[in-house]
Amino acid sequence: MGRALLFLSAGFVIxxxxxxxxxxxxxxxxxxxxxxxxxxxxxxxxxxxxxxxAIRELDRNQNWDKGYSSSNFMGxxxxxxxxxxxxxxxxxxxxxxxxxxxxxxxxxxxxxxxAEHNGLKATTEAGLQRDGLSKYTYFTNFEPxxxxxxDGDTLEGPVHTNGRFNIxxxxxxxxxxxxxxxWQGHSSYTNDPEFLGGSDFGSQTINLPxxxxxxxxxxxxxxxxxxxxxxxxxxxxxxxxIYERQGWNWSSPTNYDLSLYNGVISxxxxxxxxxxxxxxxxxxxxxxxxxxxxxxYATNPLQDDTSTDVLGIISEGDVVIDDDAHRDSGxxxxxxxxxxxxxxxxxxxxxxxxxxxxGTINLIGGIxxxxxxxxxxxxxxxxxxxxxxxxxxxxxxxxxxxPPYYPRESFYSLRYLIxxxxxxxx
Numbered sequence: 001m002g003r004a005l006l007f008l009s010a011g012f013v014i015x016x017x018x019x020x021x022x023x024x025x026x027x028x029x030x031x032x033x034x035x036x037x038x039x040x041x042x043x044x045x046x047x048x049x050x051x052x053x054a055i056r057e058l059d060r061n062q063n064w065d066k067g068y069s070s071s072n073f074m075g076x077x078x079x080x081x082x083x084x085x086x087x088x089x090x091x092x093x094x095x096x097x098x099x100x101x102x103x104x105x106x107x108x109x110x111x112x113x114x115a116e117h118n119g120l121k122a123t124t125e126a127g128l129q130r131d132g133l134s135k136y137t138y139f140t141n142f143e144p145x146x147x148x149x150x151d152g153d154t155l156e157g158p159v160h161t162n163g164r165f166n167i168x169x170x171x172x173x174x175x176x177x178x179x180x181x182x183w184q185g186h187s188s189y190t191n192d193p194e195f196l197g198g199s200d201f202g203s204q205t206i207n208l209p210x211x212x213x214x215x216x217x218x219x220x221x222x223x224x225x226x227x228x229x230x231x232x233x234x235x236x237x238x239x240x241x242i243y244e245r246q247g248w249n250w251s252s253p254t255n256y257d258l259s260l261y262n263g264v265i266s267x268x269x270x271x272x273x274x275x276x277x278x279x280x281x282x283x284x285x286x287x288x289x290x291x292x293x294x295x296x297y298a299t300n301p302l303q304d305d306t307s308t309d310v311l312g313i314i315s316e317g318d319v320v321i322d323d324d325a326h327r328d329s330g331x332x333x334x335x336x337x338x339x340x341x342x343x344x345x346x347x348x349x350x351x352x353x354x355x356x357x358x359g360t361i362n363l364i365g366g367i368x369x370x371x372x373x374x375x376x377x378x379x380x381x382x383x384x385x386x387x388x389x390x391x392x393x394x395x396x397x398x399x400x401x402x403p404p405y406y407p408r409e410s411f412y413s414l415r416y417l418i419x420x421x422x423x424x425x426x
Contacts, residue, residue, distance in 0.1 A: 039118045040422050046076045046115035047122040051417070054080045054111050055126070062411055065109075076117030083110040100418055101127040107408055116425060123420040128412040132402035133208070134312055134339040136160055137175060137393040139368035141208060147372050148186060149193070156393035157366065158197075162205050167191045175393070178203035208343055208370065209407040215284055215314070216266060218405045223264030224256060230267045232283065234275030236298045240265070263404030274328060277311045277337070282403040288317040288344075293328030294335040301337075301394050302364060310396070311337060311365075312403025317344035318373070321361070321387075323351050332359030334387065339365040339397055341407070346373025352386035353377050361387045365394050 050073065057064045069079040087094040088104040101110045107130040115122050133139065137157030143164055149155075151169030158175045165179060168186035175197040182201045185191030219225040229245035233253070241253035242265075258279045265271075271285035274293035283289065297309035313319055319342045326334045340347050346369050349361075353374070361375060376386025402408075 043117040043120045043122040046074045047113045047124040050078045050080050050113035051124045078115035080113045121425045122422045125418045127415040130408040132406045134406045135398045137366040140372050142371045167193050215405045219264045219266035222262035226267040229269045231272040234277045236276040238278040280310050282312040284314045286316050289315040289319045291321045297337045312406045313338050314341045319347045321349045335362045337364045340367050342369040345370050348373030349375040349386050357383045360390050363391045
């Protein structure tokens with residue numbers, strides 16, 4: 001019994017010794033870890049503050065690229081460097097050793113901030129891009145006071161107006177909604193719109209382009225450029241038949257292989273179009289674009305998101321659906337796969353207020369226009385003339401695909417912001 005108590009007492013002494021050693025070790029380790037954490041946090045804050053400075057400078061001046069360097073910034077030293085597409089073309093030696101930016105082009109910027117403090121180095125990296133205006137499922141400069149988003153309207157993708165949205169009921173917006181002005185509701189409705197993708201009713205004004213020189217230069221250098229009215233009929237084999245108006249008549253068609261050109265088709269006069277698009281195309285008119293029948297992709301992106309077919313339509317006047325466009329395929333509906341920009345005024349339907357209902361506009365893409373145009377008339381919740389709408393967003397336009405030389409936003413948007421691992425320096 002005495003021997004057992006001796007062993008038990010000895011065990012307690014050993015355990016207490018182990019606990020005491022553990023406590024002493026923790027008392028040493030905890031301050032060290034606390035100091036290391038404090039130093040890491042400080043150097044990361046310095047790098048983050050340098051990046052904030054760079055982003056603010058770019059907000060003020062989209063051409064800012066001189067960077068920044070300081071030997072005494074928030075108690076440490078640091079610098080900011082800006083890399084553009086020319087640096088990328090110059091080769092790896094002109095870029096930082098490590099970068100997460102992919103898909104380089106003339107609309108991308110890489111910004112890297114580095115900070116050093118107490119023997120540690122932190123690096124923050126940002127990738128920025130001037131997005132295509134094609135990313136907007138709906139965009140207007142001005143919203144007429146008599147046109148509303150109603151109950152039952154559901155919009156995917158980004159939505160913006162430089163004017164003021166009119167809301168009647170409970171429309172649903174699945175993408176982010178932005179405007180410099182707060183929306184206003186219809187006096188006869190209980191208005192409760194759903195902004196599922198977020199909203200910003202104090203956003204900056206976003207300008208539609210006033211200069212298409214880049215697009216026109218592309219048409220003259222590697223694209224297809226015309227000085228007459230043209231009629232373009234796209235073929236599902238990646239070609240396009242183009243007729244030119246000569247006086248009162250149309251010429252015989254010339255077939256062009258789109259893969260041999262940069263994707264831009266432009267005319268100083270009116271453009272008529274229909275067909276099946278295979279490839280990447282931007283169709284431009286200095287006057288007006290008139291859609292004469294179905295415009296569809298060879299590979300539907302809603303059924304296959306790897307589709308690389310994309311059509312941008314840009315009119316310096318209006319984009320109009322012809323009065324008989326739905327009859328071209330023997331249907332009451334019209335199918336349009338495109339992102340459409342009407343700079344002169346609107347995307348609309350010819351004689352939309354005359355006759356009986358024609359069917360549905362099935363649009364896969366987006367619309368950017370100076371002023372919202374009419375496609376039909378309605379009464380008591382029913383269509384009376386023109387078309388009803390079935391607009392579906394092509395999500396590729398927001399993430400991965402832009403029609404050739406389609407106008408871009410005038411400012412850079414943040415694609416990503418990454419804090420790299422903090423490292424010790426000698």
